[in-house]
Amino acid sequence: QVQLQESGPGLVKPSQTLSLTCTVSGGSISSGYYYWSWIRQPAGKGLEWIGRIYPSGSTNYNPSLKSRVTISVDTSKNQFSLKLSSVTATDTAVYYCARGDTYGSIDYWGQGTLVTVSS
Amino acid sequence: SYELTQPLSVSVALGQTARITCGGHSIGSKNVHWYRQKPGQAPVLVIYSGTNRPSGIPEQFSGSNSGNTATLTISRAQAGDEADYYCQVWDSSTAVFGGGTKLTVL
Numbered sequence: 001q002v003q004l005q006e007s008g009p010g011l012v013k014p015s016q017t018l019s020l021t022c023t024v025s026g027g028s029i030s031s032g033y034y035y036w037s038w039i040r041q042p043a044g045k046g047l048e049w050i051g052r053i054y055p056s057g058s059t060n061y062n063p064s065l066k067s068r069v070t071i072s073v074d075t076s077k078n079q080f081s082l083k084l085s086s087v088t089a090t091d092t093a094v095y096y097c098a099r100g101d102t103y104g105s106i107d108y109w110g111q112g113t114l115v116t117v118s119s
Numbered sequence: 120s121y122e123l124t125q126p127l128s129v130s131v132a133l134g135q136t137a138r139i140t141c142g143g144h145s146i147g148s149k150n151v152h153w154y155r156q157k158p159g160q161a162p163v164l165v166i167y168s169g170t171n172r173p174s175g176i177p178e179q180f181s182g183s184n185s186g187n188t189a190t191l192t193i194s195r196a197q198a199g200d201e202a203d204y205y206c207q208v209w210d211s212s213t214a215v216f217g218g219g220t221k222l223t224v225l
Binding site: 039060112 | 161
């Protein structure tokens with residue numbers, strides 16, 4: 001059973017960079033069948049896709065966030081990471097890491113981690 | 120950019136059938152996926168590629184997709200089915216989620 005766990009600071013100051021890591025267990029992040037995504041959800045609102053990365057390092061980003069987002073992968077640690085720069089209060093949300101499959105669905109999700117942007 | 124439209128809320132009587140729609144331009148030509156999210160929990164995939172149920176999802180969940188509307192159908196609705204439901208597709212290498220529908224079981 002694949003499991004994903006987000007980790008990182010729960011509080012980030014405005015204008016700084018939000019950094020999160022997702023550790024994958026129960027399966028290899030290097031499997032060519034899957035890709036790895038970040039998704040966020042502000043309190044009381046819907047889901048917003050941030051971006052994805054393939055084991056090869058190829059990425060796709062949400063156009064609305066593309067200028068501020070970097071997703072990377074470390075296959076040796078079975079982890080992938082998110083960096084979101086120049087954050088503001090509107091970036092406050094629960095951030096989920098997740099696995100995507102060949103059908104385009106997202107079949108495994110982390111439990112989510114709340115990141116608050118505040119001084 | 121591609122947009123998906125869902126009703127904000129749907130109500131269903133206990134034991135009856137709920138239908139949640141997801142509208143998008145020519146969505147019938149896309150793979151549509153559906154997620155259930157209960158309060159304080161991560162979303163769970165309940166339907167993938169329009170009509171398929173992942174392992175562990177009960178038969179009461181079904182899906183259809185044609186034209187400009189995809190539909191998630193929940194038969195014999197129970198109190199435990201109360202949740203937010205989201206549809207999702209891919210468009211130009213970007214994942215798009217619908218705004219979500221809150222299902223209330225009366």
